[in-house]
Amino acid sequence: MTEPAIKIEGLHFSYGRKNVLKGVELEVPKGSIFGFLGRNGSGKTTTIKTLLGLQKPQGGRCLVGGLDSVTQNLEIRQRVGFMAEDQQMYGWMTVSRIIKWVAGFYPNWDYKFADELLDVLRLPKNIRVKALSKGQNSSLALLLALGHRPDIVILDDPTLGLDPIARKDFLRHVIDLLQSNSVTVFFSSHLLYEIEPVADHIAILDDGVIIKASRTEQLRDSVRRFALTPTSGADFGNVPGILDVLKVGANVSVTLEDCDQAKRGSLKSMSLNGMTETALNLDEIFEAYVIGNRGRDSIVHSS
């Protein structure tokens, strides 16, 4: 078995009394595009900062490309391309100046590749950074993250603040540039529809713990929503893998993970007249995992 590109073991971190990460466990396979999902404030950026060695974990450890994030953070940053959310750069520098400035930090900076990226991303060379549009700014940040040809790229909510067209444009570039080069991409976002078409692995972080991590297709296949009219006294809380139960009039919408025939049978036994099954998109799956009620208070009483 190949070593994962990123490995997080029992990661703990807190800001003062507030525990942000409570034992995060995660493995990112090499060459994958890994979607790291979580609500705002769930700890995504904190996890990424710890991966880059920008802050020391208070428990557990992170390995990036086999390097320890605490003791070898400089090496990690040389190997990793990182783009932060809503990244701000030095506005007074021109595009070519900032490329030169960032290149100074990397002994392996590929100037030719950077020039190619300039063309691909359609960035003007001699304009000041502060004069760039938001989309161009993101493109420049992407260029600066990729110019040294990293084998791991970490993108922390990179499309934050972009309009839908710019977002799609940006993602297209990410896919074009990275997918073909077998680069591992660790992509954090709270906008699931932008991860869905590109990510082959997904992890959902909620309240400081990973509540689900799997391949995207597998996740999509395993989570199902059922619509049924429940029998009196039906207790959906007893169904294993229940994620969410939503009452809509006399009917109930039940979301189940790891759906198999046994679980379907259990549900059917609680239905008066059969049930309908639908597949969910990633957005809905995320919602079920993050804000689903797990079948609590879901005993149906006859009216």
Add this chain to the structure above:
Amino acid sequence: MRIAGIIHQQICQLRWHLLACLGLIMVLPVEEGVVNLRAGSGFYSLSMAVVAATFGPLLAGLIACANVQGDLDEKRYIFWRSKPANIKLLMTLKYFVGLIASLLVLACPVVFAIATVVLFAKERIEREPMYSAPFLALIAIMTYSLCFACNVLVRKSARAWLIGMLLAGLLLVLPFVLPLNYRDFVTDTMRWTWSAYLAIVLGASAAAFVFSLYATQHDWHLRTNLKGLLWVGAGLLFVLMMLFSSQVANIKVLDEKQIDSTRGWCTLDNLDNRTIFQGQSYVDVDKGGISLRQIGSFSNHESGVSSVHGSLGIDSAGRRAAYSSRPIGYRTQNYPRNGHLYKSVDGQIYSFSIVAYYQIEREDRLQKRIYEKVYLRSYKVIEKNGMPVNELDELDISDCLTKRTDIFLPVMRLIDNVIVACVNQSCIVVDATDPGELKRIDTKLDVLKIPQPHYPDRQKEFSIPLVPVEGIGTEERIRFSIDLNCGSHYGTIDICESSIVAVHDGKIAFFLVSERDIARFDVVRWDQENIYCKFSSARPFTILEGIAGTPDRGQAFVERGSLYCCGYDTLLVFDIRSESRIRKLGHFVRMDYRIEDIAVLNDGNILLCTEWERNFSRSDPAKRKKSYLCLLKNPG
């Protein structure tokens, strides 16, 4: 990491700030140059360049904040921090680029001044004010470093600047506001003072620099709110003021009494170990505080109820009485100017003074006092009468003035029953056992040198002439000789009731107060003509003491193991019992008031006679001079 790229980035980042600072710091020197040019002195600047350079430390703080503010914005911080940069090296480069820029800004007015003075000044200009530039550069390094560290921590430039400046101010003042014993240790010698200062400035700079490296490395970020910051600032200022007052105002005022005075100068004199005020009232101090009791009376009287004061001849209505014996066309001048020597015989109070007669003569538009005759007189002090009743002038010491002269330097001291009186270069000793019948014991004419302000050489032994008079003991002769020769303001400050000489454990020492320090000199031996002395130790005045006013131009005297030094509105008390160390005991400052006289009471407490200077008018009672008697707790 490309070092040149980082340096280039920093210079570009700072370029507008540097230009602004340069504009600010150069406007005054250039303007002075233009003014001098118009005045025909040539295009040069000196005083304004020094003033501008003093702003250097403030601007250095601004540059420090501007230096890293661009990097510390939260979103930009993550941008460069995520690059494989050696943070310590990066911050070191940024720090030094900014520091060099700050020092260059500070150097601009200095270089401008030196260059313009050398090249364009039409007359020779002393460049002494420029010598403060290295000190300013040191301060600038400290303010820069502190502001740099604060900005790394706080990440808000305005707040960081304020905190940095506050810290720098505290550090500069701190050595001089720490508790007395610590400060005495620091300021035992001037070398220690400046060493401590240098250590603090450089130490604080180095500590701030190292701290900023670690703070950046570990992403330390102190979130501040303005209100909290203001409270902390106010708290620090309060602590500073408390520390300041503990050093400069640590003598407790036990009581204070306001007195309406019609006289020009308040006096506290000694009569049979009791203190008398203005020659009119005994000063009694008990649990109720200060009270005045008229001499010769057992009832309490407020001051202003006049008794007789011999030589001054003030009647109860406050009118100056004429002397019956004064020759026409002559005026009189008394010594002691501000008081008298008092002596009590069989319950009757007598006073003594030297009276000189002079005429005003004009010479080249200047008025000169030409002294012709001088008398030693004794007076009988009698209650209620407004005139001197017993004027004994049989003893003519006019021989002391061998010729008409414009110099009149009288000195007089009562030692037991003997009066030693000197005028200019001559001296007499008089038996005053019976003040009504003064008897001459000895007369020595033209034996004294005119005393000059004395600044003895501290490196080698020096001698003081022993006053060649008979009739007093050796120790008193030595004391009188030293006071006569070394009282730096002899002629204006009375030594008739006070002395700078201390005799402790059989050793004789004396103390001189200069604007720089208090120095102790030991008497090593003496012979028939001279007293031989050498420098022993010194206690420099601290900067804070300097700000509050050093007592080098006031009264200084030794009493009961303590040295009392009075400045215009300042009193300092020192413990002088140790041979090697002069230790400060207390400091009292009374702003806006002039200390006119001082007395140490029998219980050790201190009585000050102070005058509130404003709105003085003899004619308008509302604006009448206000005098105060202040009773201070002796800090010794």
